[in-house]
């Protein structure tokens with residue numbers, strides 16, 4: 001089922017997600033709906049906050065992206081496609097200090113693109129849908145997607161990285177998003 005996307009500045013986008021405590025059918029159904037919703041909107045990542053639930057849960061799929069990614073599991077490079085979709089469930093993240101600007105969009109900010117400083121590589125600890133722990137290292141576009149989604153789970157948004165001047169410069173765009181109807185967005189992208 002395609003779910004409605006919560007747009008800026010709905011207060012749930014600012015809520016830190018509650019940990020997932022049972023890996024049951026309800027979780028699998030929710031993840032399946034989130035994947036359908038993300039694919040419908042041609043997104044590469046979607047956090048639970050964006051469909052109105054403050055949970056430590058996000059889905060990512062960068063397999064269609066032209067921007068290169070790298071993925072290592074237990075220190076060994078593995079094919080990206082075989083490990084997509086990736087789930088962030090109760091994740092912990094460590095990022096390298098060196099950062100570069102990444103031009104990003106967000107399904108909760110239709111039409112907006114901004115440059116955000118992101119680490120080139122990340123180490124992620126997460127779980128699969130059966131509750132099995134998974135540790136991985138990611139680079140390139142996947143590392144960026146993981147950082148963006150991890151932020152959502154903490155109630156942090158990509159606009160929070162903007163300087164006051166840059167935030168002022170997109171004030172009009174943000175006001176437009178605040179006034180937009182989620183259903184209109186769905187139709188535009190159908």
Ligand SMILES: [Zn+2]
Nearest residue numbers: 105106107108
């Ligand atoms: Zn986002």
